[in-house]
Amino acid sequence: MRHKFWETQPVKQFKDIGDISLPEGPIEPPIPLSEVKQEPYNLPNLYEWITCDIDSEETRAEVCNLLTHNYIEDDKNMFRFDYSKEFLHWALRPPGYCKSWHIGVRVKSSKKLVAFIAGVPARIRVRDNVVAMAEINFLCVHKKLRSKRLAPVMIKEVTRRVHLENIWQAAYTAGVVLPTPISSCLYWHRSLNPKKLIDVGFCRLGARMTMSRMTKLYKLPDSTGTPGFRQMELHDVPAVTQLLRNYLNQFEVAPDFDENDVKHWLLPTENVVDSYVVESPESHKITDFCSFYSLPSSILGNQKYSILKAAYSFYNVATKTPLLQLMNDVLIVANRKDYDVFNALDVMQNETFIKELKFGPGDGKLYYLYNYRLRDTLKPMELGLVLL
Numbered sequence: 001m002r003h004k005f006w007e008t009q010p011v012k013q014f015k016d017i018g019d020i021s022l023p024e025g026p027i028e029p030p031i032p033l034s035e036v037k038q039e040p041y042n043l044p045n046l047y048e049w050i051t052c053d054i055d056s057e058e059t060r061a062e063v064c065n066l067l068t069h070n071y072i073e074d075d076k077n078m079f080r081f082d083y084s085k086e087f088l089h090w091a092l093r094p095p096g097y098c099k100s101w102h103i104g105v106r107v108k109s110s111k112k113l114v115a116f117i118a119g120v121p122a123r124i125r126v127r128d129n130v131v132a133m134a135e136i137n138f139l140c141v142h143k144k145l146r147s148k149r150l151a152p153v154m155i156k157e158v159t160r161r162v163h164l165e166n167i168w169q170a171a172y173t174a175g176v177v178l179p180t181p182i183s184s185c186l187y188w189h190r191s192l193n194p195k196k197l198i199d200v201g202f203c204r205l206g207a208r209m210t211m212s213r214m215t216k217l218y219k220l221p222d223s224t225g226t227p228g229f230r231q232m233e234l235h236d237v238p239a240v241t242q243l244l245r246n247y248l249n250q251f252e253v254a255p256d257f258d259e260n261d262v263k264h265w266l267l268p269t270e271n272v273v274d275s276y277v278v279e280s281p282e283s284h285k286i287t288d289f290c291s292f293y294s295l296p297s298s299i300l301g302n303q304k305y306s307i308l309k310a311a312y313s314f315y316n317v318a319t320k321t322p323l324l325q326l327m328n329d330v331l332i333v334a335n336r337k338d339y340d341v342f343n344a345l346d347v348m349q350n351e352t353f354i355k356e357l358k359f360g361p362g363d364g365k366l367y368y369l370y371n372y373r374l375r376d377t378l379k380p381m382e383l384g385l386v387l388l
C-alpha cells in the first residue's frame with residue numbers, strides 16, 4: 001500500500017518494522033526556528049487559511065457545525081460524532097494552548113469553513129522521557145472536498161505551526177492504518193439503554209435473547225455502592241493529581257499531568273466531562289478516582305431518535321476500591337444521567353473490567369506518534385493515554 005504523503009514524513013515506516021538497528025526516540029532533530037517555513041503552505045486557489053478563535057462563540061459554532069456534518073462516522077455510516085460547542089471549548093483550550101494551532105480552511109468568496117485541524121500542547125512521557133508534544137485531533141475535510149489531497153496540506157500546516165513553537169513531536173489516534181501505529185486497541189461498549197440501542201441498530205439482539213431478557217441483563221442499581229463515592233471538587237485537585245501521577249507511572253506512554261492539567265481536564269464540566277472520587281469515610285483520604293467524557297453521536301436515518309448519548313471512559317485509578325466495583329459505580333452514574341452507552345478502549349487496566357461488566361467489542365483504534373520511533377508495538381495495557 002503506497003502512502004505517498006506519509007512516506008515523506010518522520011514517522012516509523014512499514015519497511016522499518018523489525019529493523020532493530022534503528023534507535024528509539026526522535027526521528028528528526030529540531031531545527032532552528034529561523035529555518036522553519038515562515039509562511040503558510042499553499043492551498044488550492046479558491047481556499048484560504050483561517051485561524052479559528054475558539055473563544056469566539058460564532059467561530060466555535062462554525063467549527064462545531066462542520067464537525068457535526070462531516071466528522072467521523074462508524075464503519076456502517078449509522079452514527080457520526082457530534083462534539084458539542086462547550087466540549088470543543090474545553091478540548092481546545094488546555095493550559096498553555098496555542099490559538100495558532102486551531103486551523104481552518106475556508107472558501108475565499110463565501111467564507112464557508114470547509115476544513116479544520118487542531119493541536120493542543122501536552123507533556124507526554126514515553127518510557128522514561130517526558131516529551132513536549134502536540135496532540136492532534138478533529139482533522140476534518142468537508143464531504144464535498146474529499147480525496148483532493150487536502151489532508152496532507154492540513155497536516156503539514158499544523159506541523160509547521162507546531163514547529164514554530166519549538167515542539168517536534170505529536171500524538172494522535174485514528175481508525176485508519178497509517179505508518180506506523182505504536183499500538184492497536186479495541187474499543188468496547190457497555191449498553192445502558194439496550195432498548196434504544198437495538199432500535200437504532202447500535203447493537204443487535206443476541207440469538208437466544210429477548211428484549212426483556214436483554215433489559216434485565218443490563219439493569220443497574222439506582223445508587224452507587226462504594227462508601228465515600230462522590231463527585232470531584234476543586235479542593236480534590238492536589239490529591240487526584242498525586243493519585244493519577246503514581247498510577248500512570250506504570251504505563252509506557254502516558255500524560256505527565258500536573259495540578260493545572262488535572263484542574264482543566266478532570267474537574268466536572270456539565271455535559272463535557274464528569275469525575276468522581278472515593279473519599280475514605282475513616283481517613284478522609286482520596287483513595288480512588290474515575291472519570292468519563294460526554295461525546296454524543298448523531299443517529300443517521302432513524303425516524304424515532306436523532307442523538308445517541310455516549311459516555312467515554314477517561315482516566316480511572318483504583319488503589320483501595322476494586323477497579324471492578326469502581327467502574328460499576330461509574331456505569332450506575334452514567335446510567336442515572338441518561339447515557340445510552342458507556343464506551344472504553346482496552347487501554348490501561350480496562351481489560352480487567354470490560355468482560356465482567358458486560359462490555360461488547362467494537363472496532364479498532366490505532367495510536368500514533370509523530371517524529372518519535374518506538375522499537376516494538378505496545379500492548380494496549382501499556383498505554384496510559386486517552387485522546388478525546
Ligand SMILES: CCCCCCCCCCCCCC(=O)CSCCNC(=O)CCNC(=O)[C@H](O)C(C)(C)COP(=O)(O)OP(=O)(O)OC[C@H]1O[C@@H](n2cnc3c(N)ncnc32)[C@H](O)[C@@H]1OP(=O)(O)O
Nearest residue numbers: 003004005006137138139140141146147148149150151168
Ligand atoms: C510536530 C507536530 C506534528 C503535528 C502533525 C502530526 C500528524 C497528525 C496527522 C493527523 C491526525 C488526525 C487525528 C484525528 O483528527 C483523529 S482521526 C479522525 C480523522 N477525521 C475523520 O475521520 C473525519 C472524516 N474524514 C475526513 O474528514 C477526511 O477523510 C480526512 C480529513 C480524514 C482525510 O481527507 P481525505 O479527503 O479523505 O484524503 P486526502 O485529503 O485526499 O488525503 C489522503 C491522505 O491523507 C491520509 N489520511 C487519511 N485519513 C487520515 C487520518 N485520519 N490521519 C492522518 N492521515 C490521514 C491518507 O492516508 C492519505 O495519505 P497517504 O497517501 O500517505 O496514505
Ligand SMILES: COc1cccc(CC(=N)NC(=O)c2cccnc2OC2CCNCC2)c1
Nearest residue numbers: 072073074079080081187297343344345387388
Ligand atoms: C457511536 O457513534 C460513533 C460515531 C462515529 C464513530 C464510531 C466508531 C468509533 N470510531 N468509535 C471510537 O473511535 C471510540 C470508541 C470507544 C472509545 N473511544 C473512541 O474514540 C474516541 C477517541 C478517539 N477520538 C474519538 C473518540 C461510533
